[in-house]
Amino acid sequence: MNQGQLITLEGIDGAGKSTQLTWIKEFLQRRGITVITTREPGGTSLGEELRAILLDNNLTIHPETETLLMFAARREHLDKVILPALERGDWVVSDRFTDASFAYQGGGRQVKKIKLEVLEQWIQGRMQPDLTLYFDVPVELGRQRIGAINSTDRFEKEQGDFFNRVRAVYLQRAHEFPDRIYRIDASQSFNEVQAAIRRILETTLFSEPNA
Numbered sequence: 001m002n003q004g005q006l007i008t009l010e011g012i013d014g015a016g017k018s019t020q021l022t023w024i025k026e027f028l029q030r031r032g033i034t035v036i037t038t039r040e041p042g043g044t045s046l047g048e049e050l051r052a053i054l055l056d057n058n059l060t061i062h063p064e065t066e067t068l069l070m071f072a073a074r075r076e077h078l079d080k081v082i083l084p085a086l087e088r089g090d091w092v093v094s095d096r097f098t099d100a101s102f103a104y105q106g107g108g109r110q111v112k113k114i115k116l117e118v119l120e121q122w123i124q125g126r127m128q129p130d131l132t133l134y135f136d137v138p139v140e141l142g143r144q145r146i147g148a149i150n151s152t153d154r155f156e157k158e159q160g161d162f163f164n165r166v167r168a169v170y171l172q173r174a175h176e177f178p179d180r181i182y183r184i185d186a187s188q189s190f191n192e193v194q195a196a197i198r199r200i201l202e203t204t205l206f207s208e209p210n211a
């Protein structure tokens with residue numbers, strides 16, 4: 001049986017990832033693929049408990065503690081959800097994965113990159129997503145879109161500078177890993193973003209080598 005594929009969605013808060021997740025799932029299902037959708041931090045019972053702590057506005061958490069909790073949740077997620085699904089031949093679409101730790105903890109919180117690389121190597125070895133869709137929006141637009149939602153969590157309440165650093169790391173990683181990370185201009189309309197996703201999925205995952 002073929003191994004499934006891992007697709008991850010990345011971007012600053014308000015970029016529009018969650019909005020497109022269901023459409024991506026349905027697009028893949030129409031191709032006869034069994035798909036599970038999941039998210040980080042979260043995706044398992046322990047992971048969702050860690051998520052509640054990580055997003056809790058009433059807590060102050062040291063940046064390295066935050067980093068370790070993100071990777072702890074990810075370790076569970078890989079063990080209980082992602083790797084078993086891929087081994088069954090199912091595809092996994094995850095709303096965020098390790099690029100978010102480099103962007104938010106590395107960029108936003110300024111945790112040293114080498115520490116993130118050590119944790120990445122520890123829990124993933126050489127494993128990487130097959131495809132990452134990076135939803136790129138200017139920080140102000142992301143904030144406006146979140147502003148339309150009432151509650152803000154521990155990350156969403158951060159200031160513009162924080163999100164500028166997060167976005168800078170995402171852009172840098174898209175540049176560094178062009179075969180895996182595809183930048184989408186997510187400031188476009190819903191339909192235009194969807195068309196861009198469709199083009200990327202068709203060319204990267206479904207292109208016929210001799211067609």
Ligand SMILES: Nc1ncnc2c1ncn2[C@@H]1O[C@H](COP(=O)(O)OP(=O)(O)O)[C@@H](O)[C@H]1O
Nearest residue numbers: 013014015016017018019145148188189190193
């Ligand atoms: N292309 C778009 N144009 C305008 N508004 C959008 C677009 N995509 C998403 N939104 C809106 O922006 C808000 C944040 O979207 P969401 O998908 O939750 O972002 P994310 O999961 O990346 O934080 C939602 O209210 C959503 O309806």
Ligand SMILES: Cc1cn([C@H]2C[C@H](O)[C@@H](COP(=O)(O)OP(=O)(O)O)O2)c(=O)[nH]c1=O
Nearest residue numbers: 013014018040041070096097100101104155
């Ligand atoms: C996976 C991950 C998420 N995060 C942050 C980014 C988000 O602000 C938050 C997850 O919240 P979530 O509500 O899923 O994000 P969004 O509003 O974009 O849908 O956790 C990290 O800081 N590091 C990580 O490794």
